[in-house]
Amino acid sequence: MRDRGIRKLPGCSWVWVKNRVHTFVVGDKNNHQSNDIYKFLDEIRRKMKLAGCYPDTEFVLQDLDGEEQEDSLCNHSEKLAVAFGILNLKGESSIRVFKNLRICGDCHNTIKFISNFVGVQIIVRDSLRFHHFTHGTCSCGDFW
Numbered sequence: 001m002r003d004r005g006i007r008k009l010p011g012c013s014w015v016w017v018k019n020r021v022h023t024f025v026v027g028d029k030n031n032h033q034s035n036d037i038y039k040f041l042d043e044i045r046r047k048m049k050l051a052g053c054y055p056d057t058e059f060v061l062q063d064l065d066g067e068e069q070e071d072s073l074c075n076h077s078e079k080l081a082v083a084f085g086i087l088n089l090k091g092e093s094s095i096r097v098f099k100n101l102r103i104c105g106d107c108h109n110t111i112k113f114i115s116n117f118v119g120v121q122i123i124v125r126d127s128l129r130f131h132h133f134t135h136g137t138c139s140c141g142d143f144w
Contacts, residue, residue, distance in 0.1 A: 013077035013099045017088045024084070027075040037083045044083075048113050078107050078124060086118055094121040102126050112136050 011026045022031070031037065048054070078099050085095035103111075103126045115122045116136030124131045132139035 009100060011077045011099070011101050013081040013097050015081040015085045015095065015097045017085055018090070022081070022084060024077040024080040026077050028077065028080055031080075031084065033084060033087060036087055037080055040083045040087060041079055044110065044114055044117065047117065048110070051113070053109065053113060076104065076107050078103055078126075079110060082111055082114060082122055082124075085122075086114070086120070089120065092120075094123060097122070097124045099124060099126045102128055103131065108138065108142070112138055 013024045015022050015024070024031070028034070029038075078097055081097045081099075082095060085097065089095070103124060108131070111122055111124060111131075111133050113136065115133035119135075122133040124133070129140060
C-alpha cells in the first residue's frame, strides 16, 4: 500500500465535555488529564481480567509481543475519549463519542464493560452506525 501512496486515516475520536469538543487520536498524550485517563484505562483492564474478560489482541495490527499488544489496544482513540468523558461527567448520565473509523471489537467489548462498571450510557457513533452501550450491552447486538 505504501508503494502506491495509499495511506490509512489515523483513528480519531471526539467527545463533548463541558460545552467543548475534545479530540483524541491513537496514543494521544496531549490532554492535560492524560495521566488520569491512562490510569483509568489500566484500572478497567485490571478489573476486566478479574472478571475473566481479556483483551482481544486479534485487533492489534503491529508486530508486538503479549503485554505490548495489550498496551497498544489501550491507546485507541475511542477508549481515550470515553475515559476522558467519564472523568469529567459532573452529573451527566451519558457520554457521546464520535469516531472517524469503525470501532474495533476490543474497544466495543471494553466500552460495554465500562458502561456496566460505571453505570452510564455511552453512545459511540463510528463510521457505520450508532452504538448505545448501557448496562454492559450494546444496541447493535454485537454486530458491527
